Amino acid sequence: MDIKTTLDNIKAIKEIADSTQNIELKTLIVDLKEEILNLRQENLDLKQQLSEKIKHKMVFENKVYWDLKEDGTKDGPFCPVCWDKEHLQIRIGDEYNAYPSGVYRHCYNCKNNIRIR
Numbered sequence: 020m021d022i023k024t025t026l027d028n029i030k031a032i033k034e035i036a037d038s039t040q041n042i043e044l045k046t047l048i049v050d051l052k053e054e055i056l057n058l059r060q061e062n063l064d065l066k067q068q069l070s071e072k073i074k075h076k077m078v079f080e081n082k083v084y085w086d087l088k089e090d091g092t093k094d095g096p097f098c099p100v101c102w103d104k105e106h107l108q109i110r111i112g113d114e115y116n117a118y119p120s121g122v123y124r125h126c127y128n129c130k131n132n133i134r135i136r
């Protein structure tokens with residue numbers, strides 16, 4: 020059953036509930052509709068994330084991600100936090116030395132400083 024059919028069914032059920040004047044039933048149906056809309060949004064978000072994941076062959080190397088192209092070349096590096104959390108391919112800044120704590124790269128999207136070594 021697709022989402023439109025489900026929403027149509029909910030609408031039909033709500034019309035029946037409206038005619039019964041049962042407040043509890045009406046409230047439950049409104050909650051149910053809201054839940055379906057939330058699930059639809061979540062589903063869309065997951066589909067988007069999945070297609071990003073399939074589109075890019077990301078390899079984790081030296082604490083950052085690289086996009087492995089079909090010709091064998093690598094594009095990048097990309098922020099590991101942005102990719103792991105949201106599958107966003109965000110280019111990460113150049114290495115900088117924060118002596119004595121280590122060498123870092125900064126992400127201008129999530130604002131994290133990624134320790135490279």
Ligand SMILES: [Zn+2]
Nearest residue numbers: 098101126129
């Ligand atoms: Zn980031």
